[in-house]
Amino acid sequence: MGKIELRLQELGIDLPEPPKAVANYVPCVQTGNLLFVSGQVSANLKGKAGADVDPELAYEGARQCAISLLAQAQAALGDLDRITRVVRLGGFVNCGPDFTAIPQVINGASDLMVEVFGDAGRHARAAVGAPSLPMGVTVEVDAVFQID
Amino acid sequence: MGKIELRLQELGIDLPEPPKAVANYVPCVQTGNLLFVSGQVSANLKGKAGADVDPELAYEGARQCAISLLAQAQAALGDLDRITRVVRLGGFVNCGPDFTAIPQVINGASDLMVEVFGDAGRHARAAVGAPSLPMGVTVEVDAVFQID
């Protein structure tokens, strides 16, 4: 069992069956030492942060996006130990014009990466609002990983 | 005539004269084996998807963005055969808070890439809504290509 697989087990995190690509894009593309992962959504959490969805719950939605990113990377790489650094996360929060706690929501994804990878999980990120997201989900996060 | 140029001809796609940079940014930057292409907009399609613009028409707008991305890459590279993989597309749909068919719109860009490049056209992507886009256009898509 790999080091990261073991760490996920310690944290009680089961990687879900990664969502299939439903169109002409794919979950992951590797180029050189970089793995680009498509935006993963909080499939079970819909509605606008701050209006329909409490910020604390939206944080959990962002965490779920991060877990889906790992599930996709696992399926693409075979072994999450091949990830040597989380390079960048791009986070989008479905919200109205008055919701400003966007960083606090995306922290759900950032915290998960550091729980799993330690210092190698610390990443650059951008976090912004969106008036709407695919299927009305609350959070979408995409990623760039460095791999060996 | 290059392989991709021939494929575009088979598909009946004429690459337009690529829009000039109108400010202190440029259409394309190459770094190592990656070509970053600036966001291309559906210049002839304005308004909000789902309100002013039918989703089917917005799909065509996204396809037009993808054709502009290729026109810019062609101008930068001289030969689209140098593209060995479409790595990532970032898609933004101009819409209100209730429009959720964002993936279906951005599929217009994704489908074009696979029509042109086959499996090498399958890419990672993020697709989100935006409350507004430059000049009121309906769709904006940017890209990262892998080149030889």
Add this chain to the structure above:
Amino acid sequence: MGKIELRLQELGIDLPEPPKAVANYVPCVQTGNLLFVSGQVSANLKGKAGADVDPELAYEGARQCAISLLAQAQAALGDLDRITRVVRLGGFVNCGPDFTAIPQVINGASDLMVEVFGDAGRHARAAVGAPSLPMGVTVEVDAVFQID
């Protein structure tokens, strides 16, 4: 004194103390020859472009984001002369559905990069609207730099 440091002095630009990371993400991650810098916000400029904030002032906000990007890169690299190209800027403008002068706002960041780096400051970019940004700021810009 480095060439870029001297250029900043000529331009009368003092790099601020870069904002600390306040969560499990970091300002910069280097991978290979690329430096990914987290989204920097117009911390002193809040509100919606076109409604609360004039476009000209929003331009200054974008310029401030670019200066913060340089401050973060300086802190990470030690020497801005190590930047050989500004590869990409991603710009987000906090605005309502009717504001379309998004490129003009983000030009504040693009212009700064070219003032400082000359032709090496010309970059690919995407510029889009957002219904809200962290802490209600008017502009957020992230960056990818090529370094030696």
